[in-house]
Amino acid sequence: MIPRNVQITLTLLLVAILGSGVYILLLHRNSEEGLRRGSDQRPVAAPVAGAEQTLKLTIAYDEDGVFRTRDVSAVVPSEPSARAKAVLEALIGYYLGKPSPHELAEGSAVNSVFMVNQKLAVVDLNQALVEGHRSGVMVEDFTLISLIDTLATNLPQVQQVKILINGKERDTLAGHADIRSTYSTAAIHKVVTQLQ
Amino acid sequence: MKFDLKICTAKPASTVRRGPKARIRLLPISYCLLLCLYFLRPVSAAEPEKVSVYAPHARYSIPVLSFDGRQYIGLLDLIEPLGTPELKPEGKKWKLRVPDPKSSGKFAEMEFEQGSSAIKIRGRQTTLSAPARVENHRLLLPLHGIGTVLIPLLGTDVTFHESGRRLFLGGAASAISSELRKGEPSILALHFAETVNPNIHSEGNALILSFTRDPVVSFTENQALNDKLFSGSAYEEKNGVATLTINGSAPLLAQFADTGRTILISAAPAPPTPGVAASSPSTEQTQPSTETGVQPLGPGEAVLPGSVPPPVRRPTTAMFVVVIDPGHGGSDTGARITPNLPEKEITLSLARKLRQELQTRHIAVSMLRDSDSDVTMEQRVVAANLARPSVFVSLHAEPGDSLRIFTPVLPTASNSPLERNSFLPWQSAQGAYSTESGSLASAAAGALDKRKLNAQVRPAFLQPLHSIAASAIAVEVPADSKGIKIPEDRVAGALADAIAGRKPGGGGTQ
Numbered sequence: 001m002i003p004r005n006v007q008i009t010l011t012l013l014l015v016a017i018l019g020s021g022v023y024i025l026l027l028h029r030n031s032e033e034g035l036r037r038g039s040d041q042r043p044v045a046a047p048v049a050g051a052e053q054t055l056k057l058t059i060a061y062d063e064d065g066v067f068r069t070r071d072v073s074a075v076v077p078s079e080p081s082a083r084a085k086a087v088l089e090a091l092i093g094y095y096l097g098k099p100s101p102h103e104l105a106e107g108s109a110v111n112s113v114f115m116v117n118q119k120l121a122v123v124d125l126n127q128a129l130v131e132g133h134r135s136g137v138m139v140e141d142f143t144l145i146s147l148i149d150t151l152a153t154n155l156p157q158v159q160q161v162k163i164l165i166n167g168k169e170r171d172t173l174a175g176h177a178d179i180r181s182t183y184s185t186a187a188i189h190k191v192v193t194q195l196q
Numbered sequence: 197m198k199f200d201l202k203i204c205t206a207k208p209a210s211t212v213r214r215g216p217k218a219r220i221r222l223l224p225i226s227y228c229l230l231l232c233l234y235f236l237r238p239v240s241a242a243e244p245e246k247v248s249v250y251a252p253h254a255r256y257s258i259p260v261l262s263f264d265g266r267q268y269i270g271l272l273d274l275i276e277p278l279g280t281p282e283l284k285p286e287g288k289k290w291k292l293r294v295p296d297p298k299s300s301g302k303f304a305e306m307e308f309e310q311g312s313s314a315i316k317i318r319g320r321q322t323t324l325s326a327p328a329r330v331e332n333h334r335l336l337l338p339l340h341g342i343g344t345v346l347i348p349l350l351g352t353d354v355t356f357h358e359s360g361r362r363l364f365l366g367g368a369a370s371a372i373s374s375e376l377r378k379g380e381p382s383i384l385a386l387h388f389a390e391t392v393n394p395n396i397h398s399e400g401n402a403l404i405l406s407f408t409r410d411p412v413v414s415f416t417e418n419q420a421l422n423d424k425l426f427s428g429s430a431y432e433e434k435n436g437v438a439t440l441t442i443n444g445s446a447p448l449l450a451q452f453a454d455t456g457r458t459i460l461i462s463a464a465p466a467p468p469t470p471g472v473a474a475s476s477p478s479t480e481q482t483q484p485s486t487e488t489g490v491q492p493l494g495p496g497e498a499v500l501p502g503s504v505p506p507p508v509r510r511p512t513t514a515m516f517v518v519v520i521d522p523g524h525g526g527s528d529t530g531a532r533i534t535p536n537l538p539e540k541e542i543t544l545s546l547a548r549k550l551r552q553e554l555q556t557r558h559i560a561v562s563m564l565r566d567s568d569s570d571v572t573m574e575q576r577v578v579a580a581n582l583a584r585p586s587v588f589v590s591l592h593a594e595p596g597d598s599l600r601i602f603t604p605v606l607p608t609a610s611n612s613p614l615e616r617n618s619f620l621p622w623q624s625a626q627g628a629y630s631t632e633s634g635s636l637a638s639a640a641a642g643a644l645d646k647r648k649l650n651a652q653v654r655p656a657f658l659q660p661l662h663s664i665a666a667s668a669i670a671v672e673v674p675a676d677s678k679g680i681k682i683p684e685d686r687v688a689g690a691l692a693d694a695i696a697g698r699k700p701g702g703g704g705t706q
Contacts, residue, residue: 035284065652135531135539136594137602137672141656171573171659175530175539176523176592178659181607181623191605191655 050077057091058149058192060102060142067146067192069153070094080155084113084121087154088147092129102142105132111166118157120182123147124164133174140177149192152185159185247339247361248436250368250411251278257408257436260339260361266326268336271345278350278365283335290335294349304349308335317348357413360433368411372440374419374429381425384442384461388412391456391570394440403448403461407438414440425463455569516699517560519585521660522547523592523670526570533595534677540568542593542675549684550589553692559699577663581625587636587695588668590661593675599644599651599682602670603637604630604661625665632667636698640669643694647686667698 002010057070072094076086088110095104107128114122133140148161163179164170171180245260247269258273275281275294282293289309296302308315313324324345326338337345339361343354346365355364370389377383386405392412394405414431421428425448430441442448442461449464522543524530530539544565551561562583565571571579580588606624620628637653644651661668671691674681 065654136596137592137656137658137670138600138654139594141658144657175528176656176658178607178657178662180659181657181662183607183657184609186609187605187607190609191657194655 050075050083052076055087055090056150056153057094058146058153059091059094060146062102062139062142065138065195067142067149067195076154080115080118080157081113084115084123084151084155084158085110087151088113088123091146091150102139102146103134104143105129108132113151115158120160120162121151121155121158122162122164123151124167127166130165130170130173135174135176137176140173140175144173144177144179144183145188145191148183148185148188152189161185161188245361246436247274247363248408249274249277249363249365251365252368254278255409255411261331261336263329263331263336264326267339268326268329269339269342271335271337273334274342274346275349290330292335292349296351304351306345306349315345317345320348322348357433360438361436362411362413362433362438364411364413369413370411372412372414372431376421376423376426378423381446381463382423384421384426386440386459386461388457388459392459393456393572393575394459396450398447398464401444401447403442403444403450405440405442405450405459407440408436410438412438414438426461455565455567455571456575515560515584516586517562517583518554518587518589518695519562519564519580519583519666520547520550521564521576521580521588521590523590525565525568528570530592531594533593533675537675537677537679539593539675542673542680543591544568546591546593546673546680546684546688549688550591550691553685553688554695557692557696559692559696573659577622577660580660581663581665585664585666587698588661588664588666589691589695590658590668590670592670592672593680594672595676596674597681598674599649599687600672601637601640601644601651601653602656602658602661602672603633603653604664604668604670605655605657606630606662607657620665622663625663626661626668629665629667633661633669636667636694637669639697640671640691640694643690643697644687646693647690649682649686649690 052073053076054071055074055076057072058067059070060067072090074086074090076083092104092108092110094100095102096106096108105128107126109126109129111124111126113124116122133143144163147163151161152158160182162182163173165179169180171178173179245262245267246257247260248257249255254277256277258269261268261270271292272281272283275292279295284291284293289307292306292308293303294306296304304318306315306317308328310330311327313327315322315324315328322344324338325340328338329336340358342363343356346352346354350365352366353364355369357363373387375385375387377385388410390410392407392410394407394410396403396405398404413433417431419429419431425444425446427443427445429443432439432441444463447464448461451460451462452458453460522540524538524540524543526540528540530543532538533542544567547563548566551563554561562579562585564576564579604626606627608624626633641651641653656670658670661670671687673687680687
């Protein structure tokens, strides 16, 4: 026969052990959640708001083999890097719409745009854009020219553009168009004028 | 100082005799000057310390960091290109998980603690040569004995040349074999297991081949060759680079063969001799009399004297050579015309047809590849420019309906055309030939039109055309599951007609 006082003590100890276990489990979950949040790279704040503006997009028309300028309205931030990214997102969004004059792969996007001395724009495109891009001299060139000319039209201070894919240099977009070189926006605009 | 100045004004500098007091005063100034000179020495010339890593599917280099007199490397820098490692902190301990190459879906785990030499890999305890460190959120492990970590973690063969800082994973290392072909003069053939792309330069009579990305090794450091031309070779590994020096009694020349798997070293021709450096063997046979100074090479071969890439020079002779570049090749398939028909096959077939058409018109031809081999963009440019071509044609294909001729446009806007008499910039050598390229494209479109083939002439930002020091065009033919949609012989014939028209005395202007 176990004395009553021992029974009470053992019960209390058992409750304390179970309580501690639940508390430790909660602490562990909280710490895991904290780590997960820490590694989450998704933006939590909306981009800097700006006024709705008319953007001029240099659109490639594959069937006709020409470029045409199209106006679209979009909310564009004033900060140059964010503005450049918004401009290119508007262009890619135009191409991803159906029907598209120049189809791009689903998931194509701009990772980021870095402005160097306000004259050089380093455009980092995502892997989906190049992996799903059609291979061919003209179609690849059209993507390249359209991106650079749209950027230069809406940010006239940009004089040179360098393209990266997921932060890395690459020889070609999909086997043909040269994306290792740094492009002069004047050279690109000259070609657009020829093909309008 | 005042004392010195007085002396200097009193006597000519050569006759000044400074007393002991003056010498004592000048001593600290001299030390200061020496100290300044030491700190102002060109430190930028020092190459950053690195380890070259050679795995079966990846070649890269990672930086080496020094702490407390010991050398460390970032473990994630080393592992990341091989898979997708996960690194998690667990209190003071860290846990690294990498996909197990031996069983898919499973992971190999490694546990370690900052500041401790003891680590656990796949449940087994092992000891590092120095404690693991975490600097700026980077996990650093000592370089010495890194193999003891990598072998159990990756479950693969690891060979680490610690003094040369070259790490070979999965048996990636391949030996260099050499063969001395005795003769007058002799030729030294270096054979490699796969295509190599060393940096080659010469110092006096020595030819130095530096391999950074190629996992080549030699088991003999110094080898005497006992030949009239070749005295010996020396092999050295340093800071992730393997260097093979071939010493000769005269200036030497390197020549690639067997699609880059063999390097033939021979005596360099006398410098004043002008001439073309590359041509196809078939051209040699058909036109031996007209091409003096032409060095016979096999298909896909190129001559590389001096450093790579060499300066782009304009042709010094009026020889008419056409370089054909069949686009893509090897692992670069180009566009998928159908799942079973890659662009590279169509371009090679069209290139062979064009070569045949040009040879029937007595035009020398050099092909940048004549098999399904990998040729990098840089190798194409080097081989093409060393052939000193008059015309360069790059061939492409795409699933479509249009036949297109592309003229190169340079990525940089130039206010004035480049001078051909000077050295041309590598990235924009084509700038000196833009007018001729445009005119060649128009001539090609005209010739195609005569054969009832409609071709569009368009500008394009296309490599390797930017770096070609000659009239250059790219031709893109439409293709479907059966191959080229338009008759191959008509396209090749029309292009050959247009090119032949550029040949001096061929009815056109060059």
